[in-house]
Amino acid sequence: MIQRRPPSVRRLAAARTAIGAVVTAAAIVPAELLLRALTLRNRPYLPIWFHRGLARSLGVRIVTHGQPARRECVLYVANHVSWSDIPVLGARIEASFVAKSEVAGWGPVGWFANFAHTVYVARDRRSAAADQRNAIARRLNGGGSLILFPEGTNSDGTGVLPFKSALFSVAGDVPGLIIQPVTLAYTRVNGLPVTRRQLPDLAWVGDTELGPHARGFIGLGRVTAEILFHDPIDPADYPDRKALARHCHGVIAAGYRRLMRGG
Template sequence: MFVARLLLMAASLIAGLILHNLWRLFRQPSPWPRLFLLSISWTSGIATATTGTRVRRNVFYAANHHSWIDIPVMSGVTGCTFVANDGIESWPLIGWLCTINNTIFVSRENRLSVGNQVDELRDAMTGDQPVTIFPEGTTHDGSGLLPFKPSLFAALVPPPPGMLVQPVFLTYGRHTQRVAWIGEEKVTENFWRLLSYLKPITATLHFLDPFDPAHYPDRKAISAEVRARIGTAMENVAY
């Protein structure tokens, strides 16, 4: 199964790369990075489902975080770009895909660069793609929420006109702990484990009620509101 899925992934990559460059040749917006990211979900054996009403424009998504596969799942459904740890930029395949999908890479260790990162995030929020952040700043097993890092919510103080924040609760149901990339596990080990798993997995994105960040005094208040809403959804969703 692993080999078959890997071959499918390679085939979709080659096709997507050709079509992406063809679109770029004619100076047209390319849908292929998003579609290829979605194909990674499919070839990994993960179907997607959604609940709630997704805001499609002028929206800033904030979601909980389990694994590297969250990126293709979320982008495949929403067409979003991401704020991601700069270590991902050097990953084979995923790093390149994130780059052509306009991902904003940030350093979690360099606190002196936070101001520049916030400015870059503000610029991205005025583009054609919605932006997603994972405010926990790392992956975990889904048994609860980690503390949120509020620094990047500073890009919403004040928010661009009409911008809403939409919290997203992402779960893989009873398979969440199998999908989760945690501890000292290497990303290659998690990749192998996921692609070798035979049972079907569904990633469900619960799009929660959006809110206007202009009604909150600062980044910490916005962060706390997002965390409270995702936490409530986590308590109420039965696996």
């Protein structure tokens, strides 16, 4: 039987989350704007601290295995489970995200995405694929790093969806690019292994609205998110973008099964 916190506790947790996000943003935004004014380098400087504060306010404990590549110009390729992936990965990786263009219009979410120098792509417009690849290549060639969700949408938490290979073609436009596969899994709730009945409150899928899902997520209690950093790879070692996407998918999917089994 799933133990959920009473409504009064969930409301308190939601208020704590909102207050924590506002306080963290209030401390970070002025410094970020100042740094933008003093430099031409277009990358996230302080959002990593915002993500850490937001993850804590959501009640998420982050456990990492391995570490992100210690260099510039890295394309991190990760599976996608929920909206909460953003603060979780952002708390451990100093990089911007590649997100679908609709995110820019999601009110405060879009504002924070802009604040973190997100690169937007229109995933449903094949005609725009070249422009999107070029935008990603420009950011990487400028010395920035990016986090890409090649599933193109959120999974239901039972596994990793097939990867779309189109944006992997950016590897040919960025000399010296390193790709690092990353597995993210929500493995425990209040210290106990996640059950299938809890997955709908963790994974954000379908037409579920963000607000109700966020309340359900917070209502679960203390959530453990695990990040597994796999060995970085050289895209030149693969014959084409599809082979590269298949390799990343295989590594990340195997890592997901391992984390969900508690291995």
